[in-house]
Amino acid sequence: MALDDTKKAQQFKVIGTRPDRPDGIDKVTGRARFGADMVLPGMLTGRILRSPHAHARIRSIDTSKAEALSGVKAVVTRADFDDVPEDMADILDNCMAGTKALYDGHAVAAVAANSSAVARKALKLIEVDYEVLPHVTDVDEAMQPDAPVLHEGCQQETVPEGMSPNVIARSEFGHGDVEAGLAQADRVVKRTFRTAATHQGYIEPHACVATMSADGQGDLWVCTQGHYMVRNTCAAILGLEQGQLRVTASEIGGGFGGKTAVFLEPVALMLARKSGRPVKMVMSRSEVLRASGPTSSTSIDVKIGMTKEGRITAGMAELRYQGGAWPGSPVDMGAMSAFAPYDLENVKTIGWDVVTNRPKAAAYRAPGAPMAAFAVESAVDELARGFCLDPLEVRLMNGADEGTRASYGPTYPAIGLKATLEAAKAHPHWSAPLGENQGRGVACGFWFNFGGDTCVSLNITPDGTVTVSEGNPDIGGSRASMTMMAAEELGIPYEQVRTIIADTGSLGQNEVTDGSRVTFAVGLATIEAARAAKREMCRRAALVWGIDEDAVD
Amino acid sequence: MALLAGQTGAHVLAGGTDLLVKLRSEMIEPEMIVDIKRIDGMRAIVPEAGGWRIGAGVSGAEMGEHAGLCADWPGVVEAAGLIGSTQVQGRATIAGNLCNALPAADSVPAMVAANAVVRIIGPKGARELPAIDVPQGPGKTVLEPGEFVASVFLPPRAARSADCYLRFIPRSEMDIAVVGCGLWLALDDADRVTEARVALGAVGPKVMLVAEAAGAIIGRSLDDAALADLAAACSRAATPMDDKRGTVDFRRHVSGVLARRAAEIAAGRAKGETA
Amino acid sequence: MSQIHVTSRINGDATEFLCDADETLMDVLRDRLGLTGTKEGCGTGDCGACTVAVDGRLVCSCLMLGAEAEGRNVATIEGMATGDQLHPLQQKFIEMAALQCGICTPGILVAAKSLLERNPDPSEEEVRYWLAGNLCRCTGYDKIIRAVMETAADMRRAS
Numbered sequence: 001m002a003l004d005d006t007k008k009a010q011q012f013k014v015i016g017t018r019p020d021r022p023d024g025i026d027k028v029t030g031r032a033r034f035g036a037d038m039v040l041p042g043m044l045t046g047r048i049l050r051s052p053h054a055h056a057r058i059r060s061i062d063t064s065k066a067e068a069l070s071g072v073k074a075v076v077t078r079a080d081f082d083d084v085p086e087d088m089a090d091i092l093d094n095c096m097a098g099t100k101a102l103y104d105g106h107a108v109a110a111v112a113a114n115s116s117a118v119a120r121k122a123l124k125l126i127e128v129d130y131e132v133l134p135h136v137t138d139v140d141e142a143m144q145p146d147a148p149v150l151h152e153g154c155q156q157e158t159v160p161e162g163m164s165p166n167v168i169a170r171s172e173f174g175h176g177d178v179e180a181g182l183a184q185a186d187r188v189v190k191r192t193f194r195t196a197a198t199h200q201g202y203i204e205p206h207a208c209v210a211t212m213s214a215d216g217q218g219d220l221w222v223c224t225q226g227h228y229m230v231r232n233t234c235a236a237i238l239g240l241e242q243g244q245l246r247v248t249a250s251e252i253g254g255g256f257g258g259k260t261a262v263f264l265e266p267v268a269l270m271l272a273r274k275s276g277r278p279v280k281m282v283m284s285r286s287e288v289l290r291a292s293g294p295t296s297s298t299s300i301d302v303k304i305g306m307t308k309e310g311r312i313t314a315g316m317a318e319l320r321y322q323g324g325a326w327p328g329s330p331v332d333m334g335a336m337s338a339f340a341p342y343d344l345e346n347v348k349t350i351g352w353d354v355v356t357n358r359p360k361a362a363a364y365r366a367p368g369a370p371m372a373a374f375a376v377e378s379a380v381d382e383l384a385r386g387f388c389l390d391p392l393e394v395r396l397m398n399g400a401d402e403g404t405r406a407s408y409g410p411t412y413p414a415i416g417l418k419a420t421l422e423a424a425k426a427h428p429h430w431s432a433p434l435g436e437n438q439g440r441g442v443a444c445g446f447w448f449n450f451g452g453d454t455c456v457s458l459n460i461t462p463d464g465t466v467t468v469s470e471g472n473p474d475i476g477g478s479r480a481s482m483t484m485m486a487a488e489e490l491g492i493p494y495e496q497v498r499t500i501i502a503d504t505g506s507l508g509q510n511e512v513t514d515g516s517r518v519t520f521a522v523g524l525a526t527i528e529a530a531r532a533a534k535r536e537m538c539r540r541a542a543l544v545w546g547i548d549e550d551a552v553d
Numbered sequence: 554m555a556l557l558a559g560q561t562g563a564h565v566l567a568g569g570t571d572l573l574v575k576l577r578s579e580m581i582e583p584e585m586i587v588d589i590k591r592i593d594g595m596r597a598i599v600p601e602a603g604g605w606r607i608g609a610g611v612s613g614a615e616m617g618e619h620a621g622l623c624a625d626w627p628g629v630v631e632a633a634g635l636i637g638s639t640q641v642q643g644r645a646t647i648a649g650n651l652c653n654a655l656p657a658a659d660s661v662p663a664m665v666a667a668n669a670v671v672r673i674i675g676p677k678g679a680r681e682l683p684a685i686d687v688p689q690g691p692g693k694t695v696l697e698p699g700e701f702v703a704s705v706f707l708p709p710r711a712a713r714s715a716d717c718y719l720r721f722i723p724r725s726e727m728d729i730a731v732v733g734c735g736l737w738l739a740l741d742d743a744d745r746v747t748e749a750r751v752a753l754g755a756v757g758p759k760v761m762l763v764a765e766a767a768g769a770i771i772g773r774s775l776d777d778a779a780l781a782d783l784a785a786a787c788s789r790a791a792t793p794m795d796d797k798r799g800t801v802d803f804r805r806h807v808s809g810v811l812a813r814r815a816a817e818i819a820a821g822r823a824k825g826e827t828a
Numbered sequence: 829m830s831q832i833h834v835t836s837r838i839n840g841d842a843t844e845f846l847c848d849a850d851e852t853l854m855d856v857l858r859d860r861l862g863l864t865g866t867k868e869g870c871g872t873g874d875c876g877a878c879t880v881a882v883d884g885r886l887v888c889s890c891l892m893l894g895a896e897a898e899g900r901n902v903a904t905i906e907g908m909a910t911g912d913q914l915h916p917l918q919q920k921f922i923e924m925a926a927l928q929c930g931i932c933t934p935g936i937l938v939a940a941k942s943l944l945e946r947n948p949d950p951s952e953e954e955v956r957y958w959l960a961g962n963l964c965r966c967t968g969y970d971k972i973i974r975a976v977m978e979t980a981a982d983m984r985r986a987s
Binding site for chain 1: 863
């Protein structure tokens with residue numbers, strides 16, 4: 001659906017005001033229910049047994065003593081899961097280890113018991129026979145020919161012969177002739193940067209409550225950035241029809257990308273199925289840090305050439321990211337975004353996706369990009385200061401604009417980089433004199449944006465007020481935004497609209513809350529739903545009044 | 554006491570800010586936890602022989618609200634007030650801090666500089682021990698099975714004397730000391746140092762009372778030269794480790810910096826110029 | 829090991845409960861008494877999301893055993909509003925958008941209320957140090973501090 005191209009100046013009545021957010025009272029009184037706040041009658045406590053070894057073959061697991069413990073209602077291992085589609089195999093493997101434990105903290109078994117104390121005791125009774133293997137956690141070490149190997153047969157054909165099987169994929173972007181460009185530079189800077197596998201550190205640990213009946217119907221309450229993703233993933237892993245699994249998103253206590261994946265949920269559902277009872281699973285903080293998904297740690301080489309006037313003649317980066325024990329680090333995002341803020345004739349980035357004995361990485365705010373930006377911007381800064389040039393002016397001079405051929409391929413339409421830089425330059429913070437022990441810096445970054453599957457249902461109640469059902473967990477205020485957009489479009493007060501996050505049974509597919517897409521995509525769908533509602537109301541009014549539809553205002 | 558003596562694997566509970574963390578991580582799995590806070594006197598701060606007897610159940614927050622204690626031993630009080638957060642200080646005790654025996658414990662260098670003496674109660678009766686003799690190494694104390702610290706005694710504050718505790722942490726709050734320095738000194742009428750005790754924490758397996766540092770300032774005015782000697786003595790005496798919070802060189806350097814600053818603050822307090 | 833019977837007062841209401849010896853006050857509040865406003869963020873006293881007041885003293889409920897609540901008065905977030913009247917801090921937090929995901933908010937409100945009861949005119953530095961044991965990953969703290977300062981000013985004017 002096309003946006004209104006005319007972009008005429010509009011007088012807004014609701015947009016631009018500052019109403020109270022609809023979930024405000026619930027959140028300041030403690031009434032709001034987050035992942036661990038749900039209770040169901042007969043609920044059991046689920047806990048996971050985790051590998052203490054970073055790399056080990058699992059020779060056998062004996063759960064008999066745990067199963068015999070009074071109060072234990074179900075025990076689950078990988079044997080309880082059937083084969084899954086290929087695109088789910090790694091996710092299942094992360095949720096419950098198969099033949100190998102691949103990181104310290106990797107789930108190898110789980111129990112559901114009628115108390116947390118019994119669950120803890122039961123875990124201690126599970127006997128796992130491990131054959132401890134050498135492990136590797138550093139991305140550069142994992143690429144070495146003699147590094148301990150995690151998986152055979154995962155390496156893609158983009159990777160040259162002879163590299164360690166831990167090197168999964170190679171990607172390359174760019175255009176022009178980097179060597180020729182570097183030769184034109186007055187100075188070339190060559191630097192290596194390493195960043196750590198930082199965790200998103202959301203204050204709310206992963207938590208869910210699962211129910212599953214023998215007839216294949218399941219219900220899941222979970223804190224997540226995408227309950228439709230959770231539904232689809234869990235359905236695939238448990239062999240359920242998607243429509244039979246209803247997932248409700250709780251309020252979410254932070255995600256930052258770390259809750260765009262599943263960790264506990266398939267296991268909780270399996271325990272619920274086996275026990276016939278609801279099962280609650282909550283990660284401890286220590287489990288969150290050991291066994292959920294931090295960002296990748298990286299090793300990045302950059303080489304940039306600049307003239308003494310500040311023009312970047314060529315830029316090159318080689319990025320090595322480890323995404324944990326399975327393929328899929330965001331290295332290609334890093335390789336694409338590294339030089340994306342710049343208008344360059346000669347640019348090349350190479351990305352290597354590497355596996356290591358670490359937890360499976362998850363998104364962390366623009367996954368892959370901050371590390372790449374850190375490396376490139378540090379080098380650009382070094383060059384600028386070396387020539388005694390203003391770092392902001394250097395960004396302006398080289399900044400991408402409408403018509404620039406991006407370092408990763410497409411040609412940019414109108415973009416706001418230069419306008420942003422000019423605004424920064426004009427801001428008093430840029431020119432204020434620096435006090436003692438004060439510094440100042442500037443850097444550019446780039447991230448993509450996208451729409452993604454979005455479904456909104458807007459309903460008019462008998463008294464003329466409105467409910468908006470959307471499918472994206474609200475991580476910081478989007479319900480208020482949707483309410484404002486619906487109210488604006490329908491021409492009614494903000495207080496007459498209520499937006500809820502509907503469960504997966506109520507709407508079609510919705511993409512995860514990520515990529516800064518919700519205000520844009522869900523907003524667009526909300527506006528379109530409001531327009532459709534108006535059209536329908538006009539049609540009915542026309543019928544009632546016996547006039548043409550177009551005559552209804 | 555009978556409970557503790559009768560049960561192997563029993564743990565004492567005072568503030569609980571170390572014990573519960575260990576319980577949760579399953580570092581310990583006690584058969585029994587003995588809460589000492591409801592025993593008479595455990596939560597009291599009582600004047601005694603010119604000094605103060607602080608029950609083992611007294612929280613850092615309570616110490617900070619006690620006018621007499623703040624007036625006499627501001628260094629010990631400010632050290633207790635640096636442990637953790639407002640919430641942690643609402644429960645944590647200096648007795649527990651001492652008995653947990655971690656090298657970077659904040660209240661310990663302050664207690665040592667103040668020449669604190671602890672009263673230990675056990676199956677064989679009661680005994681007194683200078684605070685510095687309690688920790689043996691990281692996580693280890695001299696307490697025998699069945700013994701626990703019942704109170705900490707801070708001596709009377711001598712005229713023209715005062716203490717101070719400073720620490721360095723990478724953040725502004727809520728972190729583990731990279732270096733902690735507890736310092737107490739006494740001045741004569743000419744503002745020369747007559748006595749001093751300088752204790753360093755977090756730069757060795759247990760707290761260190763640095764006699765050379767005290768020796769560097771005793772008999773002298775606290776001029777730049779004396780302070781420089783004090784700092785140098787501390788830097789020499791420190792035996793720190795490298796870790797993510799600080800390198801050996803950095804910790805040695807900061808040991809001297811903190812000692813110098815603590816001495817200046819203690820001197821100001823001793824002269825009555827500041828509280 | 830049999831459970832311990834505890835008599836306590838929670839948000840002014842006489843309350844009795846049973847708990848295991850090693851169960852924390854936080855677990856008791858959340859799992860036994862249905863008071864889920866107090867949150868577990870870390871379980872080790874580092875994040876402050878579990879903050880409650882015991883006999884008027886701020887504590888991390890994850891660092892206190894349920895059994896230790898015997899004879900004590902416990903104040904949680906659920907007791908902060910009176911019926912449908914929000915406490916001025918709660919109202920101000922909404923007005924000034926001093927929360928995003930809201931998971932740290934109960935702990936911060938309980939802590940801030942305690943501060944203003946002891947010190948009706950705190951400096952910004954005093955507020956920041958008092959709340960140093962309450963972590964927030966969303967807001968960057970600025971709006972929280974401003975909301976506490978403004979509420980303090982409002983409450984001084986009103987008294």
